[in-house]
Amino acid sequence: MLSSHGVGYETYMRDHDVRMNVEMKREKDYKKSQDLVQELEGKVVNHL
Numbered sequence: 001m002l003s004s005h006g007v008g009y010e011t012y013m014r015d016h017d018v019r020m021n022v023e024m025k026r027e028k029d030y031k032k033s034q035d036l037v038q039e040l041e042g043k044v045v046n047h048l
Contacts, residue, residue: 001009005022012019 001007001012001022005012005025007018007022012022
């Protein structure tokens with residue numbers, strides 16, 4: 001938690017605003033990774 005998001009678990013659990021910021025960043029990272037997977041899958045299909 002600390003290395004990924006810059007906050008410790010205790011702070012994450014105690015501070016709602018910190019928790020929401022971490023979760024929004026996680027959601028953004030997840031969507032970005034899903035977009036990358038779709039892009040790569042499209043490139044693989046086009047090369048078959």
